[in-house]
Amino acid sequence: MANEEDDPIIQEIDVFLARSLLEKLxxxxxxxxxxxxxxxxxxxxxxxxxxxxxxxxxxxAIDTLNPNYCRSKGEQIALNVxxxxxDETSTYSSKLMDKQTFCSSQAASNVSRYAAAVYKKGELxxxxxxxxxxxxxxxxxxxxxxxxxxxREAANEGGDSSQDEAEDDVKQIxxxxxxxxxxxxxxxxxxxxxxxxxxxxxxxxxxxxxxxxKDSRSEHERQYLFSQGHGFAExxxxxxxxxxxxxxxxxxxxxxxxxxxxxxxxxxxxxxxRTLPLADQIKILMKNVKVMPFANLMSLLGSGTDSTAxxxxxxxxxxxxxxxxxxxxxxxxxxxxxxxHSGVPAEVLCRGRDFVMWKxxxxxxxxxxxxAVVTKLCPEDVKDFLEHMSVARINKGWEFMLPYDxxxxxxxxxxVQRQHMLWMGIQAKLEKVYNLLKEHLTPKKQEAQSAxxxxxxxEQRVTMAKAKVKQNYGQLEKEFQKQKAExxxxxxxxxxxxxxICIKEEPVSDEEPMDTSAYKGMNNGIVxxxxxxxxxxxxxxxxxxxxxxxxxxxxxxxxxxxxxxKQFVLTLSELKRxxxxxLASLPPGHTLFSGISDKMxxxxxxxxxxxxxxxxxxxxxxxxxxxxxxxxxxxxGDTYDQHRQVLLEIFxxxxxxxxxxxxxxxxxxxxxxxxxxxxxxxxx
Numbered sequence: 001m002a003n004e005e006d007d008p009i010i011q012e013i014d015v016f017l018a019r020s021l022l023e024k025l026x027x028x029x030x031x032x033x034x035x036x037x038x039x040x041x042x043x044x045x046x047x048x049x050x051x052x053x054x055x056x057x058x059x060x061a062i063d064t065l066n067p068n069y070c071r072s073k074g075e076q077i078a079l080n081v082x083x084x085x086x087d088e089t090s091t092y093s094s095k096l097m098d099k100q101t102f103c104s105s106q107a108a109s110n111v112s113r114y115a116a117a118v119y120k121k122g123e124l125x126x127x128x129x130x131x132x133x134x135x136x137x138x139x140x141x142x143x144x145x146x147x148x149x150x151x152r153e154a155a156n157e158g159g160d161s162s163q164d165e166a167e168d169d170v171k172q173i174x175x176x177x178x179x180x181x182x183x184x185x186x187x188x189x190x191x192x193x194x195x196x197x198x199x200x201x202x203x204x205x206x207x208x209x210x211x212x213x214k215d216s217r218s219e220h221e222r223q224y225l226f227s228q229g230h231g232f233a234e235x236x237x238x239x240x241x242x243x244x245x246x247x248x249x250x251x252x253x254x255x256x257x258x259x260x261x262x263x264x265x266x267x268x269x270x271x272x273x274r275t276l277p278l279a280d281q282i283k284i285l286m287k288n289v290k291v292m293p294f295a296n297l298m299s300l301l302g303s304g305t306d307s308t309a310x311x312x313x314x315x316x317x318x319x320x321x322x323x324x325x326x327x328x329x330x331x332x333x334x335x336x337x338x339x340x341h342s343g344v345p346a347e348v349l350c351r352g353r354d355f356v357m358w359k360x361x362x363x364x365x366x367x368x369x370x371x372a373v374v375t376k377l378c379p380e381d382v383k384d385f386l387e388h389m390s391v392a393r394i395n396k397g398w399e400f401m402l403p404y405d406x407x408x409x410x411x412x413x414x415x416v417q418r419q420h421m422l423w424m425g426i427q428a429k430l431e432k433v434y435n436l437l438k439e440h441l442t443p444k445k446q447e448a449q450s451a452x453x454x455x456x457x458x459e460q461r462v463t464m465a466k467a468k469v470k471q472n473y474g475q476l477e478k479e480f481q482k483q484k485a486e487x488x489x490x491x492x493x494x495x496x497x498x499x500x501i502c503i504k505e506e507p508v509s510d511e512e513p514m515d516t517s518a519y520k521g522m523n524n525g526i527v528x529x530x531x532x533x534x535x536x537x538x539x540x541x542x543x544x545x546x547x548x549x550x551x552x553x554x555x556x557x558x559x560x561x562x563x564x565x566k567q568f569v570l571t572l573s574e575l576k577r578x579x580x581x582x583l584a585s586l587p588p589g590h591t592l593f594s595g596i597s598d599k600m601x602x603x604x605x606x607x608x609x610x611x612x613x614x615x616x617x618x619x620x621x622x623x624x625x626x627x628x629x630x631x632x633x634x635x636x637g638d639t640y641d642q643h644r645q646v647l648l649e650i651f652x653x654x655x656x657x658x659x660x661x662x663x664x665x666x667x668x669x670x671x672x673x674x675x676x677x678x679x680x681x682x683x684x
Contacts, residue, residue, distance in 0.1 A: 006659075013119075016227035018127045025116060025127050028056070029107060029134045045099060047208040053200055054131045056104040057138070058210075064098050071096070080145040091141050101140065104133035112251055118225045125226045274302060279313045286318050286327040290388045291401060293324050294408045311415060320419035321360050323405030326389050329353040341380035352377045355430055356385045360400050361423055366390065367397045374434050403588070551591045556600070559592075560608050564633040568644070569613075572602065573626035605631050613648050615655050642670055643682045 045059045063069065078092035092098060108114075115126040181189075189195055211218045240248065273281055278301070285300060286292065297314065298307060318325040329350035337346045352375035359366045372382050390398040409416050430436060559582055564570065570578075579601065583592060606612070613630045617623065632648050635641050646669045650657055663679050674682075 013122060013124050015124045015126060018125050018225055018227045020224035020228060021127050021221075023130045025129055026054075026056075026131045026133055027114070027116065027129055028104070029132065030102075031136060047210050048205040049208055050200075050203045050205060052203055054104075054106060054133065055200075056133055056135070057205070058102045058135065059099055060102065061099050062097065064096060074098070077141070081141045081148075083148060091144065101138040102135040103138040104135050107132040107134045113249070116225065120226065127225050270300075278305070278309055279316065282310065282313045283317045283331065286314070286325065287331055290327050290332075291321075291324055293402060293405050295405075297325065311412070315415070315418075319357060319422065320416065321357055321389070322364070322400055322402070323407075323409045324402045326357055326360075329357070332388075339378075339381050341384075342378040344377065344381065348377070349381065351375070351430070351433055352381065353385045353388075354426055355434065356382075357389070358423060358426055358430060360389060364400050365397045374436070552596070553604070555590075555592050556596060556604050557608060560601075560604050560610075564605075564608065564610055564631075565636065568636070569630065569632045569648075571627050572598070572629040572631070573624060575601065575605070575631070576626065602629075602631075609633065609635055611648075613652050615651055616653065617655050640682055643674075643678075646670065647682055 045061055047056065047058050049056045062074075064071065064074065074097035075095065077097040078095050082090040082092055082095075111129045111132050114129045114132065116129060118125045118127075211221075273284060276284070281301060282297070285297065294310075294314070298305060298310060301310065314325055317331050318327050320326075330346075332353070333346040333349045335346055338344060339349055352371075355375055356366060356371055359371070366386065368379075368382060368386060371385070372379060375382065386392070386398045389401060391401050393399050559579065560575075563575070563578055567574075576598070579596070583590075586592060610631045611634045613632050615628075615630050617628055621628070632644075634645065634648075636644070643666055646666055647662065650662060650665055659679070662683070663674065666679065666682070667673050
């Protein structure tokens with residue numbers, strides 16, 4: 001708001017579209033030359049163009065009298081190119097390099113967004129450009145010098161052999177007839193570089209006449225840059241709705257779509273991706289990511305995308321493994337391709353990767369050696385398969401990289417059943433191809449239980465939780481009393497932070513039963529590792545083992561310190577979001593997954609030297625309570641600590657402050673005048 005008030009509109013300019021030079025106007029970009037030898041000093045001797053290729057050649061005279069011109073080198077170049085004799089075919093008739101040729105190349109394939117503008121008497125006239133050409137020096141005269149040098153050497157080697165001696169030499173000639181050219185061979189020949197160069201060379205040059213800057217013809221043509229009529233009939237293109245006007249400014253380019261690959265394998269632009277059909281979007285995403293939960297896929301496709309259509313498309317390019325979608329093998333290894341490591345055809349690679357995917361449907365762990373023995377593929381190919389969908393664990397094997405997506409399995413049982421039937425068919429094919437034994441088909445019980453959690457209903461989970469709480473309540477009470485007695489007997493110097501006590505002392509309640517599912521990966525009452533209740537200081541299941549409390553506090557303190565050293569000021573909502581992202585990057589089983597409440601997070605922020613800034617937001621604000629809690633790093637140990645503290649005190653009195661007020665207050669409190677750059681640095 002303050003920036004808009006300080007930057008008023010001072011003038012409105014009418015814009016006109018000139019059409020007289022439409023599809024005729026080109027922009028030439030000349031190379032940079034020394035200030036002592038600008039293009040005003042040179043004369044255009046000749047110009048020619050190939051219209052189809054939009055290729056231009058300009059021949060310009062060089063000022064040989066300029067003090068920057070080296071006359072000896074000019075004479076040497078002319079001697080190398082033309083030799084000692086001069087005739088009509090000589091490049092430099094004056095025996096001095098007195099001219100230079102510039103050849104053009106296209107600077108951009110699509111110039112429909114560019115225009116030349118002329119400003120005159122409060123009016124801006126735009127003429128669309130038909131091409132942008134960059135002119136670079138042409139060194140074809142060096143090729144001519146090399147050709148003459150080779151001719152002279154060949155003449156010297158030939159000697160004085162007479163014509164009679166040449167006629168006496170009889171050589172045997174073998175006559176061959178070429179085979180009829182196939183369609184594939186013809187297409188390869190047409191697309192070859194040599195053929196394209198030949199076609200470009202066949203186009204004839206069209207000679208042009210050059211007019212100088214101050215020539216009367218140039219002045220006449222320059223008038224066409226102005227719109228000939230200012231009426232509405234001449235400028236109907238500018239009388240459009242906003243959406244139509246934007247479409248005219250940025251039209252969809254069919255040339256770029258044809259030139260660029262439809263499915264880039266290494267670089268993705270989300271803006272370009274969302275212009276493709278839904279099926280192509282999903283295929284490109286899965287081909288690049290390879291393993292993805294359905295929720296993440298929906299977030300990448302953007303709001304408003306129909307989940308039913310996404311489910312229909314995802315089944316064409318991916319298979320369901322442990323509730324997550326893994327890209328199909330034939331998408332990664334299309335037909336008629338081969339392995340970059342061993343040269344094995346795509347069909348064999350697809351079978352081997354399908355075996356790895358099928359193993360992960362049976363178990364969370366896969367042993368690389370077992371896969372290599374069954375598939376008989378090279379270690380590099382097997383490693384590629386495993387890296388697509390799993391993570392290596394030391395002395396354990398390869399673990400599937402994503403946790404079991406129970407939410408998707410519960411919401412879409414029909415999809416799960418259909419995918420199960422597909423895997424049954426793939427299993428039958430693998431049994432025939434690899435002659436799988438019984439131990440390959442049946443996973444161990446313990447491993448099978450760790451592979452997928454038990455799917456139970458909500459009522460069963462509540463009943464199990466109540467029974468578990470009743471069984472363990474007495475034992476937990478005794479352990480709590482024992483720990484309490486040990487704490488009292490400790491030395492008074494060994495202080496313990498009360499916020500780190502994670503034992504929840506409360507009676508058994510039928511309204512809030514404790515969830516003790518058999519699956520270890522399910523966080524009871526935790527949203528991405530953070531408790532939803534603000535005042536709760538309890539960890540998962542209300543208890544942490546001894547020694548874990550200190551590790552959790554250390555890890556949490558390290559995260560908070562590093563975050564505030566980068567951000568300086570954060571709301572509680574933003575801090576929780578960053579913490580959830582931090583949790584997502586941690587390996588499974590990390591200590592921070594034990595559960596961190598909002599109160600523990602806020603207490604740790606205050607313990608690390610930060611302060612809560614009570615910003616007086618307006619009462620009618622729509623922000624959430626977490627967004628109204630603002631924390632700031634009070635002392636960072638740099639030269640701007642004092643300025644930052646003054647700025648935070650200013651915002652504790654008003655949530656919106658003008659820039660000049662901030663600059664005056666900083667100058668008064670700190671006793672020094674700060675320039676604009678220093679104020680910007682403090683504000684940033």
